Amino acid sequence: MVQARQDNRYKIGQAAKLLDLKPYVLRFWETEFPAIAPIRTPSGQRLYTEDQIELVRAIKHLLYDEGLTIEGARKRLQEKGQGDVLRGIRDELLGIKRLLETGA
Numbered sequence: 001m002v003q004a005r006q007d008n009r010y011k012i013g014q015a016a017k018l019l020d021l022k023p024y025v026l027r028f029w030e031t032e033f034p035a036i037a038p039i040r041t042p043s044g045q046r047l048y049t050e051d052q053i054e055l056v057r058a059i060k061h062l063l064y065d066e067g068l069t070i071e072g073a074r075k076r077l078q079e080k081g082q083g084d085v086l087r088g089i090r091d092e093l094l095g096i097k098r099l100l101e102t103g104a
Contacts, residue, residue, distance in 0.1 A: 009047040
């Protein structure tokens with residue numbers, strides 16, 4: 001199983017600086033890409049995990065570097081997500097196969 005990397009948490013200003021984006025862009029993208037969904041503190045402060053930072057980095061690449069529309073980026077991320085799930089299943093099955101072959 002894949003472990004989520006959630007050690008570091010970044011406030012919106014820190015995340016925006018790290019990603020070279022404006023905070024309002026992050027807030028807008030949250031509405032367009034629900035998977036970003038930062039953690040909210042009791043006071044409402046947004047906190048982004050490492051995984052969310054990587055997701056935003058991928059979105060930025062799709063939009064700015066590849067020139068996709070928001071809808072196009074959503075579709076590409078969905079396709080990638082399905083591929084990741086299938087790769088994970090394949091890797092687990094190959095691990096089971098190796099165990100069966102070694103007689104463990």
